[in-house]
Amino acid sequence: MRIQRGQFAAPITALMVAGIGCVARPEAGHTAAASASQEISRPDSMRPEETEVWEPEPEVVTSEADGVPPSDAVVLFDGTDLSGWVHEDGSEPRWHVGNGVMTVSPGTGSIRTRQGFGDVQLHIEWRTPAEIVGDGQDRGNSGIYFMERYEVQVLDSYDNRTYSNGQAGSIYKQHIPLVNASRAPGVWQSYDVVFIAPRFAADETLASPAYMTVFHNGVLIQNHVELQGPTLYIGVPQYEAHGDRAPLLLQDHGNPVSFRNIWIRELSATAR
Numbered sequence: 001m002r003i004q005r006g007q008f009a010a011p012i013t014a015l016m017v018a019g020i021g022c023v024a025r026p027e028a029g030h031t032a033a034a035s036a037s038q039e040i041s042r043p044d045s046m047r048p049e050e051t052e053v054w055e056p057e058p059e060v061v062t063s064e065a066d067g068v069p070p071s072d073a074v075v076l077f078d079g080t081d082l083s084g085w086v087h088e089d090g091s092e093p094r095w096h097v098g099n100g101v102m103t104v105s106p107g108t109g110s111i112r113t114r115q116g117f118g119d120v121q122l123h124i125e126w127r128t129p130a131e132i133v134g135d136g137q138d139r140g141n142s143g144i145y146f147m148e149r150y151e152v153q154v155l156d157s158y159d160n161r162t163y164s165n166g167q168a169g170s171i172y173k174q175h176i177p178l179v180n181a182s183r184a185p186g187v188w189q190s191y192d193v194v195f196i197a198p199r200f201a202a203d204e205t206l207a208s209p210a211y212m213t214v215f216h217n218g219v220l221i222q223n224h225v226e227l228q229g230p231t232l233y234i235g236v237p238q239y240e241a242h243g244d245r246a247p248l249l250l251q252d253h254g255n256p257v258s259f260r261n262i263w264i265r266e267l268s269a270t271a272r
């Protein structure tokens, strides 16, 4: 039986006498009768089971150790070859592969994955040259472009000042990283990124923007930031409708930056 407070205006005194439908006053003490009456009088009273959700049951994904791709990851580079990649113009990539590492061959052009992706979790390790050459944007510059458009900057930002929205871990020209978590040149670093693709309506207008969350060497540096549009070097970004999936691109910015252990997990629409 449920009793709504105020539902029985006239008999309320009688109910209170019976210990039903009243809120115990502090001076009444916590008698068994008072507790029972409180429970009965709460219209939102529920059983624990009523807030348990059993479906769907999360799929089992195994993660054997740190640095090892989870069982449901697409491995984009395992150190052996560039079979998952092409030059940005579609030809064979000309980057160097050796000792489990791929390295930009400066001037040969950016490379992109053969496969397209939408919403993803990405893990990637990168290293800027140990030998310091150049300053600002000219030192250890590369970039990771989601959907070939939305860049997380790769740069040697260890004691190398440049504009804040262009340093390592920036969403280039859009979002300054929360902190500078950079390691020294020549030391391996990592990004773990959650990228949520933009959505476009049937009339090609923007339905929802892209979002990024970035950890740099395990440190949160971008917390679900909203992108204003594709990465631009000059000008103000503006979205242009594109497909649900597009390749991941690694930038040749003229510096021999290295990469290793690259894997990606496609996220279902419910991860949004």
Ligand code: MG
Pocket: 141, 142, 143, 153, 154, 251, 253
């Ligand atoms: Mg760059």
